[in-house]
Amino acid sequence: MQELVTSDHASCDFPTAPGGGGPEEGGGPEACGTAGLCSLCPPRRDSQDDEQAKPEASSGDGCESRPSPKELEELELLNRALERALRVRKSISKTPLEIQAAPAEKPADEGPAFESAQEQQVPVSVGDVPVTGEVRAVSKKPASLKKPSPYQLRAPYRTDPDVKKTQRRAPARCVSQGPRTAGKSSSKGVASKQGRSHRPANSASGQQVCAATELQKAPGSSRSALREQQSFSIRNSGGERNLVAADRQLIDAGKKSCGSCGGSSRKENPTTESISGGSTSPRTVTVQQQGCQLQLPHPYRKAYSRNCRAWERSRLCQTSADAAAARKRFTDRIQTTFEFCPPMPALSPAEIEEELKVLQDVPSLLSQYVEAEPADHPTLQREYESLLTLEGLQTTVSQCLHKLQLLQAAVESQMRLHPDCTGDVGSCCPACVPARGRACGTAGTLAVPLLWYSSFQELRDLFALKLRVSMLHQEIALQKLTMTELLPVLESEAYPEASAAQLYRAMYTQLCEGGKRFPVLVRDELAD
Amino acid sequence: MPRGRALPGAVGALCRALPPRARLVPEALRRAKLDRPQATLDFWRLLYALLKQIHGGKWTESDAIDTQIRFVKSALWYHGYGRPELYRLPSDGSAGSRELLLAFSWLLHRMSLLEQLLARNRVRTGDETSVCMCEDDLSQSEQGTTEIAPEYGPEDRVDVRYLQWLNGRLRFQWRSLHAQHQEQCKLLHKIHLLTSGSHVDQILGHFSVTEMDLIRQPESYKQLVQLLELETMQLEAFLEWKQLEPVYWQWMETVLDNMAEEGNMCQPQDTHVEKCRLPKVTSCCPWADSLTGQISKLSRDLKALRDQLHELVTHRKSAWEEKMKTRAEDLQKEDLAATVRKIQEAVELKLLDLSNLCAPKKNKMHGLCRLVYRSKHSASRIGFSRSVSKEPAPAVSATEVIRELQMREASLQRELEQLREECRQRMDKIAEGLDGVICISP
16 A cells, blocks of 8 residues: 555556556555445455455356456456555646645646546447457446455545545535436446436536446447546446445545645636646546537536626627717816827827837837848849838838937926826835836727637647747846846956956856856966 | 716726726716815725736725825826826826816726726736747837845855856746746647647637636636626626717816816916926936837937948949949930939838838737647638638737747847847957967857
């Protein structure tokens, strides 16, 4: 069991559990992930001769002292499934603690676990799985899961106290999307599951049922599919054994435990920067198996569609002609009472800033154009073109300079109108300093613009580039600052003489090479 | 609708369309028209809350009234409100509700206040990311940060290795941030990819992280559902308001009429002249200082460029004219005219691009966008299945954003290189001053 715990976040394709090699890929310690299974395991351990009515078993008798190879295989897979389920649960119940500590680390943490879990899943595809029968058998006879002798049954089937608590806490929540057939399914075996596979999955119960059904449909039953399937069927069947509501609780528990790690991402306005990826616990792997069949819960869906329609209507709503005329009249009238010293500043401070922002990039842009003009030209036409371009650039430059003068005048005239300014940073223009908030708002368009990306690579590039641009901004600011602060120190030689060389070297690295490469300083001893 | 009944409806809709945290009772508007002092504080608080929201700041109701008033005044000035009476209102909020009503209505129109607030306070259910890099720009232009740095006297020595260490740490943190972002991308994409086709909203097509989480624990998101519902009500009030608007604006004109009757209009003339004669306020305002600084820096750069261009152009022109003189006989008239015209057009086009880049981009995307995954084949599918709406919702493709970012990155990189080159030159000069040491650059 200890080994399992430590391997929670490790990525491993197959749980190579210690404690027992099996005929196939190494034995799996039996991790019974659900409370319900507690009732399974003891009998398993106790008796070697449970009722085994597995149809695929070589003989229908349940008194085999040694299981057939096929059964061994099934059990092997089952064990592995259970062990994985427990591991998943362990990791989930641990993560709520981690979340408070370091939500930012979650993505990194979850990543490998996620990755590993993901790799073990079979891509969903439609098809029939021959394991159906086995599943039925397994689900019908949970007690028949007896461990063959080579395996060591460990006792990790004790569920976590946390999880147990959440079980009790879970209200008998009846998720409105469809019948809670999850628990009942197991008793009916596969038939009901198959029946339900055609119905679109509902979020709560559906996710687990559909996990099973989807995996059923996966062709060529890969081991992982079977494993998942079995784990869920076991869970369901195990739940059935308890109280009537126990199955609900189990599923609630399952969801709670994965919800608890999802809680960290529960924010009203999840910006991607703040998403810690906490919602993507390993358990979402199964959800994502049939993600295209998920449905949002009904209350949310209703509220969302109404909201969406209201937004759409608001966006398309135009100001009527009457209203526009009435507005204009009012505004014109009130603006006649505005006081402006001649020349009337046409630009409000906000507009001045806006214009200035636009002009920030102009010098560098123009320089680029100037540099792009080569010095020599092969043909007369090219030369003429180049000349015209340069003249055009000249005009642009003078236009920009003129604009700057106007802006300066506007600033000055606005200052005259400025309400009492005491000169302190904070008191004076509280509105001016956080202008960033205004500039970067959604500018009053009544629709959240959508950002389409068409491939994973694009998304990654986008994020990487944004980060890079931010980083460059910062580097440039730091560079300028360092230049103004430190170069004078060197130039004025206001440092202890002994450390001259080291100081020089450090500064050179920092300023000229971005801190990455170092110059070599050679003592010039041949000078004399 | 008879005018008598329409006005309360309009005012009521207006009040309900305001954000929940910054509301007014319709009665206050009526009181304000009559310039009742009781409504003054309400209006100050309303304007404070609204303007703070617009400017993205945080506020609480407990902020002192004179702070609020000062903020509102400077914000109104910032947006270009020019009625002197407002700026003369007392800072204890005892009078002036009518002025405030006028200011409020002016803001409503001038800044599309309701729309902006709705957009800003929108309940976000998607994966949002910003497409512009405005925050970086603005934080760069604020020069006020140098005051925060600790002052080191000449006796204090800071080891340069400490700086190096800090720098290294900074780089490391950027790298780990990058790694985490990439991880986040992977997970986001997985969710988007694997839940494609499940969303109610076909345009979106897939779930966001919040929605994914919502499926797993619906109770935790009750508040979200409530917020959505509140917002829907607000939007419906907004739509109602848009219907009934004209009545409100007519009513506001009556307010102006009242004021005119009361003879308030004659006074501003004196103050108008007075204010103009006031001496120019010497730069005590950091805002003006910062802007003036930016303007002068830009002017310097542009002037340098202008001189450079001037030189270049005169040089080229004289060379050109020389060439033309020697080749004049070779060139035939018709050829020349046509060629010249073609070249002129080409140059105009080239420069048109440039002027577009220089002009403010009205349609540039700002702020947060919702990330939506749309694989190439599903894009065409959606196009067919959905009827084309009258106005497509604003959307931008990641390709465009990436391209812009690449350009931005390239120009920033160039700038950085220039700075480094400058440093190199200066360091070389310093190296000459160092005794007995030769520096071999990497």
